[in-house]
Amino acid sequence: MSLRIRIFFILILLSSSSLMFSQKTVGHFTLGLQSGILMPFGVNKGVSSEQIGMSNGLTFKYFPTDHFAMGMSVRVMNNSFMGQTKATNVPITQVPITFDFEWHLTDGRLKPYLGAGAGLSFFTVTPVAGLVNTLKEIPDTYTTPGYLLTLKTGLSYQLSDRFSISGEGTYYKVSEPGEDFLWKQTDGTIYRQFTNKASFTLGIHYHFDE
Numbered sequence: 001m002s003l004r005i006r007i008f009f010i011l012i013l014l015s016s017s018s019l020m021f022s023q024k025t026v027g028h029f030t031l032g033l034q035s036g037i038l039m040p041f042g043v044n045k046g047v048s049s050e051q052i053g054m055s056n057g058l059t060f061k062y063f064p065t066d067h068f069a070m071g072m073s074v075r076v077m078n079n080s081f082m083g084q085t086k087a088t089n090v091p092i093t094q095v096p097i098t099f100d101f102e103w104h105l106t107d108g109r110l111k112p113y114l115g116a117g118a119g120l121s122f123f124t125v126t127p128v129a130g131l132v133n134t135l136k137e138i139p140d141t142y143t144t145p146g147y148l149l150t151l152k153t154g155l156s157y158q159l160s161d162r163f164s165i166s167g168e169g170t171y172y173k174v175s176e177p178g179e180d181f182l183w184k185q186t187d188g189t190i191y192r193q194f195t196n197k198a199s200f201t202l203g204i205h206y207h208f209d210e
Helices: 003-024
Strands: 025-041 048-050 053-065 068-082 089-104 110-125 142-158 163-175 182-184 190-192 196-208
Touching: 025 068, 025 163, 053 089, 053 196, 068 196, 089 142
Parallel strands: 048 190
Antiparallel strands: 025 053, 025 196, 048 068, 053 068, 068 089, 089 110, 110 142, 142 163, 163 196, 182 190
């Protein structure tokens, strides 16, 4: 077989492969808003621990194919410590920023999916009545980051070419520096922030380039 014929067949194979890939490629973006509840959980080492709160988020995804998505999410999660010895609320704001991957099991209107992500979570605690961290003093509002891993599962439904809705459950595992965060108030009340949390949210998503 001559060199020209070999080159011709190679070009045909490359063109066919490119065509097959382009037919499977979706190549569109989504921008979504999510809102729901935040549930801390774990073994309570202190007199007081985190309470149920709210989770709100913004998600950005890119779908190279019908079954795969990658993107970024930013959430603002608010809850508080509730003292058991006296009625004291200590506000907590947690801002996790993650890079996510999702696998969608089907390509119809109804799509169950699984996902995982990693990133950083920033905690802001507003101390009250002389609240002091066990590792360092907190003169005012204290913010510290921690490494974050997430696992999630959800179900989305395509309302139209432009809009879809979803329900999603997400598990958060925060690897905090040193020991688990513990705060001690001057009256002896101890507060503990859990490293394990879960959120359950509903969302609406806008699709670009469908």
